[in-house]
Amino acid sequence: MALLDVKGLHASYGATRVLHGLDFSLDEGSITTLLGANGAGKTTTLRALCAMVKTAGDIRFGGEPIGARATEDIVRMGIAHVPDGRGTFANLTTEENLRLGAYTRKDRQAVEADLERMYGYFPRLRERRAQQAGTLSGGEQQMLAVSRALMLRPRLLLLDEPSFGLAPLVVKELFGILRTVNEKEKVSMLLVEQNAAMALDLADRAYLLETGRVVLSGSSRDIQGDDAVRRSYLGY
Amino acid sequence: MTRGTMEALMHQVLAGLATGGIYASLALALVMIYQATHLVNFAQGEMAMFCTYIAWSFLNAGFGYLPAFLLTVAFGFVLGVVIERVVIRPVERAPVLSVVVVFIGLLVILNSLAGWIYTYTIKPFPSPFPEALANPLMSPHELGSILVTLVVLTLLFLFFRFTPLGLAMRAAAQNPESSRLVGIRVGWMLALGWGLASAIGAVAGMMIAPVVYLDPNMMGGILLYAFAAALLGGIDSPGGAVFGGFLVGVLENVLGAFVIGNELKLAVALVLIIGVLVVRPSGLFGRVHVSRV
Numbered sequence A: 001m002a003l004l005d006v007k008g009l010h011a012s013y014g015a016t017r018v019l020h021g022l023d024f025s026l027d028e029g030s031i032t033t034l035l036g037a038n039g040a041g042k043t044t045t046l047r048a049l050c051a052m053v054k055t056a057g058d059i060r061f062g063g064e065p066i067g068a069r070a071t072e073d074i075v076r077m078g079i080a081h082v083p084d085g086r087g088t089f090a091n092l093t094t095e096e097n098l099r100l101g102a103y104t105r106k107d108r109q110a111v112e113a114d115l116e117r118m119y120g121y122f123p124r125l126r127e128r129r130a131q132q133a134g135t136l137s138g139g140e141q142q143m144l145a146v147s148r149a150l151m152l153r154p155r156l157l158l159l160d161e162p163s164f165g166l167a168p169l170v171v172k173e174l175f176g177i178l179r180t181v182n183e184k185e186k187v188s189m190l191l192v193e194q195n196a197a198m199a200l201d202l203a204d205r206a207y208l209l210e211t212g213r214v215v216l217s218g219s220s221r222d223i224q225g226d227d228a229v230r231r232s233y234l235g236y
Numbered sequence B: 001m002t003r004g005t006m007e008a009l010m011h012q013v014l015a016g017l018a019t020g021g022i023y024a025s026l027a028l029a030l031v032m033i034y035q036a037t038h039l040v041n042f043a044q045g046e047m048a049m050f051c052t053y054i055a056w057s058f059l060n061a062g063f064g065y066l067p068a069f070l071l072t073v074a075f076g077f078v079l080g081v082v083i084e085r086v087v088i089r090p091v092e093r094a095p096v097l098s099v100v101v102v103f104i105g106l107l108v109i110l111n112s113l114a115g116w117i118y119t120y121t122i123k124p125f126p127s128p129f130p131e132a133l134a135n136p137l138m139s140p141h142e143l144g145s146i147l148v149t150l151v152v153l154t155l156l157f158l159f160f161r162f163t164p165l166g167l168a169m170r171a172a173a174q175n176p177e178s179s180r181l182v183g184i185r186v187g188w189m190l191a192l193g194w195g196l197a198s199a200i201g202a203v204a205g206m207m208i209a210p211v212v213y214l215d216p217n218m219m220g221g222i223l224l225y226a227f228a229a230a231l232l233g234g235i236d237s238p239g240g241a242v243f244g245g246f247l248v249g250v251l252e253n254v255l256g257a258f259v260i261g262n263e264l265k266l267a268v269a270l271v272l273i274i275g276v277l278v279v280r281p282s283g284l285f286g287r288v289h290v291s292r293v
Helices: A042-049 A071-076 A094-101 A108-121 A123-127 A138-150 A168-185 A196-202 A220-225 A227-234 B003-037 B044-060 B065-091 B096-118 B140-162 B164-174 B176-181 B186-212 B219-233 B238-258 B262-279
Strands: A002-013 A016-027 A031-036 A054-061 A079-082 A156-160 A188-192 A205-210 A213-219
Touching: A002 A042, A002 A188, A016 A031, A016 A042, A016 A054, A016 A188, A016 A205, A016 A213, A031 A042, A031 A196, A042 A054, A042 A079, A042 A156, A042 A188, A071 A079, A071 B176, A079 A138, A094 A108, A094 A138, A094 B164, A108 A123, A108 A138, A123 A138, A138 A156, A138 A168, A168 A188, A168 A196, A196 A220, A196 A227, A205 A220, A213 A220, A220 A227, B003 B044, B003 B140, B003 B164, B003 B186, B003 B219, B003 B238, B044 B065, B044 B096, B044 B186, B044 B219, B065 B096, B065 B186, B140 B164, B140 B186, B164 B176, B164 B186, B176 B186, B186 B219, B219 B238, B219 B262, B238 B262
Parallel strands: A031 A188, A031 A205, A079 A156, A156 A188
Antiparallel strands: A002 A016, A002 A054, A205 A213
């Protein structure tokens, strides 16, 4: 059964409709990527899943409809979001940011262990643990955003442009960590990326969005092989 | 300086610290609500006044001071939460001016309600501190209220700095969207903030009432000093507000006693408010906000 099943998803900002009946699904344990040009509705789709925009349509997570729930309750079901713009708590320390990620968890000892695990993934964050998070570099804040989301021990991780503002080497490192987390901890991921080549490398499945609709879907390999996609998004 | 004037100055400074602690508490309450709403709660003083009347009722009903004190703090907390849920929440997204009008409405309503229930006759209010605290420099009440203030401020600091709930409240005030994304119920955190601010006000009210006596208008001047303190320290800086409170208390007393006389004391607060706004709008410890347009 699909972990996430979306049918006929509509979303709008005020009077502007951004999504026009999106259908897609995500298998438990998989990494699925949403591709598309700027303005295709990728970020809005992630925001719609967390009830951060006005939506209509059927969203099911683990079989349960979540379309009418509040953001805080959706998070409690195990969906973590690495938002566009990173969402750093700028005046709090790095470690406080990480602890907030585990705010809904009651298993304190496991939280401490996870904190260490994040510092293991991103040693830079350990160096900056007592520093105000707003003073971190863009790349460090992106690592912090991913770690903060992982601190929830999510079933599903929503990633909005995790490579944004990162040096190529750091992107490679980050994607490697995402793959590890997916394989070892079975965290499912829905990835939105500008960097289509890297996203397709990591993901099992891909959906191509154009102006709020799905125009193409398939396994990453098929999509990589699609001539139109190659020309428009991969650039070779 | 002769020994006599030195002693008089010392006395005024310590008395200033006693009232300053009360300004500091109220200023802190103002800052807490400012951080969450970006608005100054003009009704903060009247909320404290109303709580102090509740304490008076408990005392009159035969409760001991400590039970009456604790019940009043609890009442203050609930009052704050209820006001946020019922009155402030509906205007959350309203224009600034609407919210300010709501604050002023609250001020007038609480003031009239207290007058209607308890009349405008000035009532004495007891100090709980024993004569044993008396010393050559300070009265028992001055020393006692400084201690109470310090305990309250320390507890708050520990709460916000070291508990998950305190952390969540700070997070909710500064970044509501990210807070929701980690599962924090932001609406309740704001209500909790109002509750805490109101409870702090209740303590401040009970500490100042033995000095200024109990009447529905008792907090007018006090709130003005608290505004001055919050602005002086920086309206978005809790530590600054506390420092500002003590500083304003000392300034008020020393200037009142030696320079301008008691009649002009309140003017000190007004001069400070205007001075800070003109010279350094962000206060001594406030963050300077720069935004690109």
